[in-house]
Amino acid sequence: MQMKHLKLASFAAFAACTLAACAPSGSFTPGAVWEDNNGVHINAHGGGILYDDGIYYWFGEHKTEGKAGNVANVGVHCYSSSDLYHWKDEGIALSVMPEGSGSDIEKGCILERPKVIKNEKTGKYVMWFHLESKGRGYDGNSKSGVAVSDKVTGPYTFLHTIRPNAGHWPLNVQPCHLSGKIQIPEGYGFSGGNLPMHADTMNILGRDMQGGQMARDMNLFVDDDGKAYHIYSSEENSTLHISRLNDDYTGCSGEYIRAFVGRFMEAPAMFKKDGKYYLMMSGCSGWAPNEARSAVADAIFGDWKELGNPCLGDDVETTFHSQSTYIFPVQGTNKFIYMGDRWTPQNAIDGRYIWLPVEFTNEKFTLQWQNEWQIKGSFALKGH
Numbered sequence: 166m167q168m169k170h171l172k173l174a175s176f177a178a179f180a181a182c183t184l185a186a187c188a189p190s191g192s193f194t195p196g197a198v199w200e201d202n203n204g205v206h207i208n209a210h211g212g213g214i215l216y217d218d219g220i221y222y223w224f225g226e227h228k229t230e231g232k233a234g235n236v237a238n239v240g241v242h243c244y245s246s247s248d249l250y251h252w253k254d255e256g257i258a259l260s261v262m263p264e265g266s267g268s269d270i271e272k273g274c275i276l277e278r279p280k281v282i283k284n285e286k287t288g289k290y291v292m293w294f295h296l297e298s299k300g301r302g303y304d305g306n307s308k309s310g311v312a313v314s315d316k317v318t319g320p321y322t323f324l325h326t327i328r329p330n331a332g333h334w335p336l337n338v339q340p341c342h343l344s345g346k347i348q349i350p351e352g353y354g355f356s357g358g359n360l361p362m363h364a365d366t367m368n369i370l371g372r373d374m375q376g377g378q379m380a381r382d383m384n385l386f387v388d389d390d391g392k393a394y395h396i397y398s399s400e401e402n403s404t405l406h407i408s409r410l411n412d413d414y415t416g417c418s419g420e421y422i423r424a425f426v427g428r429f430m431e432a433p434a435m436f437k438k439d440g441k442y443y444l445m446m447s448g449c450s451g452w453a454p455n456e457a458r459s460a461v462a463d464a465i466f467g468d469w470k471e472l473g474n475p476c477l478g479d480d481v482e483t484t485f486h487s488q489s490t491y492i493f494p495v496q497g498t499n500k501f502i503y504m505g506d507r508w509t510p511q512n513a514i515d516g517r518y519i520w521l522p523v524e525f526t527n528e529k530f531t532l533q534w535q536n537e538w539q540i541k542g543s544f545a546l547k548g549h
């Protein structure tokens with residue numbers, strides 16, 4: 166019955182907009198509580214969007230109350246929408262395993278920034294996320310988790326955890342890595358910036374070559390040719406890796422590059438417009454926001470050119486109090502939307518979402534704060 170009403174409402178909105186050539190009903194109010202179809206604040210942090218068969222799906226970390234809610238107590242939450250303003254709760258797509266189960270995704274682990282892509286060849290939906298074993302904080306094992314499902318909303322079955330690209334050197338490996346010399350001072354703690362020497366000569370890459378590379382903040386990107394990529398903060402967060410997945414998207418191909426060496430980039434969000442690849446990233450300052458970075462390349466494996474902070478106006482040194490998590494195209498338009506998180510670590514469940522329109526000038530993209538905004542122009546709507 167409820168579905169029937171939703172369908173009628175979507176059709177009515179579509180018909181009204183088509184007839185009157187107006188913007189769809191609804192708007193984005195960045196930073197405000199964003200209620201789902203049940204009137205509950207959307208719980209999908211560090212999230213991403215998958216567009217599948219006319220519907221947008223938003224996957225993100227389900228947080229719980231208080232400080233204790235920063236770890237994974239529940240799993241990955243999924244919502245669906247046909248217009249991007251109104252979201253229907255589709256439930257938990259991937260559940261954490263019970264305490265004491267010994268599973269890699271046991272309740273209390275760190276499971277962050279889940280992203281889902283569809284493999285058109287296998288028909289499977291594949292989820293990747295940053296995973297740290299329970300009780301070990303971020304010094305756990307800096308791995309990636311992979312889960313799959315036949316149905317977009319899940320349930321997803323946990324497949325494995327991996328340290329990417331074990332046994333493979335990147336395409337742009339340097340002689341200092343191949344030398345085998347590792348120069349990391351005894352007991353040295355990586356603080357998120359200012360390496361005492363150049364990241365290349367420390368050779369964190371070489372240290373992890375056999376066992377696989379560290380992978381923390383991450384994202385996925387599927388190119389027009391169906392090749393998928395895993396983009397992750399590696400080498401103690403100092404350097405970003407862009408790594409091609411294997412054909413079924415559940416593992417690594419062994420083909421990857423290092424980018425922004427020693428620049429400590431987190432929160433990578435990749436998108437493609439008019440044949441150019443773009444990245445938005447943050448620096449490393451925990452849950453506290455910092456100044457965003459951006460970059461462009463003609464090919465996914467580079468060369469990547471940094472373009473600086475894409476934000477304009479007030480509060481740009483904190484990315485409008487947010488950290489990037491995803492940038493995606495609005496179907497049927499040439500518009501892109503920035504998705505960021507305004508983290509609230511004291512009460513994790515209250516984290517807010519900052520969605521802003523992405524503008525383009527020459528080869529750069531920019532973001533400007535909006536109190537309230539809509540997607541203007543043609544817009545694909547499909548009832549569900």
Ligand code: DGJ
Binds near residue numbers: 450
């Ligand atoms: C910044 C990362 O971007 C987040 O995903 C999270 O890992 C926090 N650090 C934890 O401090």
